[in-house]
Amino acid sequence: MVFTADLKKTCKENGTCSLCLFRAPTISDMLNDEDLLYTVRLKLDPCHPTVKNWRNLASKWGMTYDELCFLEQKPQSPTLEFLLRNSDRTVEQLIDLCKFYKRIDVVKVLLKWVEEEWPKRGNKTYQNDF
Template sequence: MEKPSTPRQSQPEEDDDSQSSTGESPTALKKSCTENGTCSLCLSRQPTISDLLNDEDLLYMMRIKLDPAHPTVKNWRNFASKWGMTYDELCFLEQKPQSPTLEFLLRNSDRTVEQLIDLCKLYQRVDIEKMLLKWVEKEWPKRRHGTYQNNY
């Protein structure tokens, strides 16, 4: 009995300079990206929560806005609960010395910033939504291409 071939077997090697679906070789893509940040891979990559975890100023502002418990304002608990965190997990995070907002973000670091913005819209947290949109528009392009440190 013959084994069917897997897609993994038919893929080119990593160091192969074959063309991508955009018609550019990996070497050309890398050169384009390092020169002007316009390669198709960079343009299509959405920022994840993991990406914004490197911005201390943004994290500080998010913690200030989401950490406090307030009876009428949606906070980190609402966000975490919506994304599947159990009541026990929520209580556990409240007992830890670290910011519960930071813990929530760390546990969801693979989600996109766009998903987080949607959560802000759902809970009508326009303040945080605006911060995130500004970050995506202004800071993400700098960080995505590694030019953030070069600007200082």
């Protein structure tokens, strides 16, 4: 699997070559969409005893208990911090993680973004297999 950082390092056309245009969107790409981030944060920041949130996702992707506690103490959204730390991963990986935890509400938001917003950003040739 080729990550965004690897593509940018090897692309001699500043991210406009055909390989870059076919790449899957990464979490880093999501971070540029304030509306999407706001919605995802609204869904994953709250702590409910029966609903999986940012903490479960972060733990599954390798954050330690101490790191989770540290993020909870910061004034910034813990979901945003989690996404920043995993910005090289693909949105598809995030969708799979949300499916694992049965967060279909988040899956729907992410799929809509991939299908509607991502192509508007000059990535019209990207084909997803969600």
